[in-house]
Structures are given as structure tokens and as C-alpha cells.
Amino acid sequence: MNRRDFFRAAGVGLGLIGAPHLIRDAFAADVDPLEEVETLSAAFQRAHERGVPMLVLVIPEDPGRRWFAGHAFGELLMHGPDATLARLTQVELVCARMESLRLLVPSAPKGEPHMVLVQTDRVPAPSAAVKVDLGSEEAWWGDSSGVDTRIEAQAKALDRLLPAVADEGRNAETFKARLRERVPGSHWASEGGCGTTIEGVENQRMYACGMGHVPQRSRRFLYFFDPDELVY
């Protein structure tokens, strides 16, 4: 086949490729899957350009667990040990559901691990599950005793997977400075006992009084819902 025929065939083949909005129909309505895959795609390319892996903070499918996981991630990222936060300067962070991750990385682990580390230096891209026991969800609400346990469990899993970084203190500070920005695929949010504020989103405040005391180190967390939709 000569080059002209080659591209003519390409044009025919690509004519079958449909509109991007259709991909949305294949997913649940709460998260735009195409947007999520594009976020992952951009993170994958940034990681590749930096020569580092992509660390996916997994957004659970279950809405209840999303709150729990978002707070656990917030606790780690905001208050984790320097040795772990320094290591996180050597990955590209992004948040996504496993269903979207598997579209970009079909080799992603089965199930719904807490995090997934994806290598970005080759195709097929290897990936590894980062499983963490966060303890009982019921025990979390209003109880500050579990914060240390959750931070420690997450840090331990990451320290085992990611190589140590020199000058931990300085690198940890570098990482914390980045937390002023969104972790792609999520919004930062903060809450007291009676409401939630999503950072960077105007005209929104969700009131949910009665949910009890929120531990100090759990107040800034990753919000995994559409900011335009109120979630109580």
C-alpha cells in the first residue's frame, strides 16, 4: 500500500470514530468520565515528561466511601511525615475512579485499591496497587484517634513503594507548597462541624450540621464530587 492509499484508509477508519460526548453515556452521571480520562491522560504525560510514575489516588465508586477516602488522603497530604511527603515530590499525583483509570491503563489492578502507581516510561505501562487498611469507616466520624493510624498506614504503604528522597525536610516543604493547588481530578475542601467549603468554587456552601466534631487534621480534604451538585 502506498502512502496515499495508507492515509486514505486512515481517513475511512477514523470516520467511524464518534463524538466525545458519547463516552459519557457509558458512565454514571456524577463524574464526567471523558473529563476524568483526559485528566488522567494529562497527568500521565506530565509524569512521562518528568520521568516519574503517576500516583492515582483512587476515588471510590461508593459515595459514602468517597468522603472517607477524601478525608484520609487529606490527612496524609496535609499532615503526613516528611519522609513520605518528600517521596511524593517524585510522583505525579492525580485522582480518578478505577473505571476511568482502566480506560487509560487497562493493566490497572483489579478491585478498588486505595492508590495505584503507574509507570510512565513504557507501553504497556505496568501498574501496582497500593492497598491500605484505613480501619473502620464508622469509627472515623467524630473520632480523632484514627487520624494517626490512617496517616501511618498510608505513609507506610507509600514508603515501601517509593524510593527515599534526600533532604526530606526541604522536599516535604516543596510538596506542601504544591497543595495550594488542586490535585487534578479533585477539589480541595474544608469543613468544620456544620458545613463544607470547596476551594476555588464560588457561591457554594453546603450545610450539614449535626455530623459531629471534625478532627483538626481532617478538616482539609479532597472533595470527589461535582461542585455544582450539593452533597449532604
Added chain:
Amino acid sequence: MPLSLLLACTASTLGEPGLVLLDAEALDAGWAVDVDGAITDGALPIATWSDEVVLIAPDDGVEFVELYSGELLLVQGAGGSLEVTEPGVDVARDTVFVEGSEDAAWDLADQVGADVVELEGEWELHAPDLIEELCWAEEPRDLRALRPARDAEILEAEYDRQLADIEQQVRELKERVFASKARLGLLHPPDYGASLPPADGEEASQPDDFGALDPVDFVGVWHSGDACVLLDASGGYRSCDFSVEGLWSVSGGLLMIGEGMNAWIPDGADLHGIPPVCDDTCTSMLWSRP
């Protein structure tokens, strides 16, 4: 055809002749061959059953050259440099290059039943025992000279042909391997340890070789107008409406998509320096990342 040559040719029962061939520079300079008293200065090979070839120099000097049956004497350059070769060993027996017009090449090919391949301004003829068969042909008017193919040239051409075939087979095998792996689920690394750095003394796994381009650069979502395609990090692709899916790879500077080998190089601002290659069938397909 000179009578002496005709007589020589019809005397093939005498055994395999020796052959003499003058190149273009030697002919232009005025070198000629005396065969049994008849002087010939044509571009076709000259057959002789004599053990001795008589060369006539441009200054009418005479040079006697010993030539055995089955040998080919090449008279080269204005100075008449001589080289005795053995067809089938030093030069190809079945191939010659024609210097002259296209008509001359086809005329010769018709006379001896040879195949013709055009090669950048000259023509390559192929036929069994071609170099000897050409002795009996009538010389076309626009023939300048004939050049025997050195075996190295033949080997090189054959090498190029075989290499192209092998590359095509490799591409097809890669597609099949990917398809098999995908069916068997082998594109999935088995466990957590797959992404750990290799232990001391352990050899690190090597990425697949997809060619000169880095396939990782292509992973992700690509848009072109209303069209959208996702190239995943395991070598699979799917359209954003899931209606089309298959395998992709990069090879030979092209992004190859699908078993039908539909291919495009996406055009956009962040294509890692890869030049867009497209013709009028796909100028509207300008691909870019979101």
C-alpha cells in the same frame, strides 16, 4: 550484426565462449575488439571462442589478452583498464544494467525475454544467462553501454527486499502478539511487585521496542473536531463512543492503528517534534490533546 559475430554465435557447439564487454568510457575513447579479423566497437557483449582477445586501442595500437572459456573480460575507462571476471562469481550472470534510453532497454529486453526494472535513470534487466544471451541481440540505436551487476549489488538489492519483507512480518507479528496478549489478559502485570525496581543482580525488564518513536508520547485522549480517540497505555485504542477498538503501535515513524493498519500522525502543537504527514484525504483531521 557483423558477419564474424554471427558466425561466432552460431558456432556455439564449440563450447562456452569467452565474453568481452566495453564500458561507456572505453567506447567513447575508441576502444574496439578484433574478433577473427572483424573489428567491433558495440555496446553489447562480444563472444569469442578464441583463447586470445585482440583489443584495438584508440591510437590503433593492438593489445593481446588471454581469455578462457566462460570468462568475461571488462574493458573499462578511457585508458582501457582490463578486468577478467567470472559470471556467476564476480558478476551476476542473470543481471545487467542498461545505460541508454528506455526504448533501448525495452528493445533489448524484448529480444532476450528479460524483465525490466527501472532504477533512477537506468534499467536493470533480469533473465537466465542474460549476459551471454545479449551477445546475440541486435544493438538498439540508443544503447550507450551495458554494465554487469556486481554480486554485491545483487546481494544488496536482495537484502533490501528481504529486509522490507521482514519488517512487514514483524509489524504483523506485533499486532498478533498484542491481540493474543490482550485476549489472554497478559498485558496486565501480575502483581504489586511488577513495578518495584529490580533487586540487586536482577535484570530490569526492557520496554517493548516499537521503533524510533516513543509510544508513551502517544498515550492519552486525542481530539479532532467531533472525533475523539483514546490510545491506552497497554497498546489498545478505542473511539470515545466505544464503537471502534483495536490495537495501536508506532513503527517506522508512523502511528499504526488497528488491524487494518489505518494510520495517521496526529497534527498538533504538542506532538513532540514529530512532523505532520498528511495529504488531501486527511487535512481536516488535525489531532490535538485536550
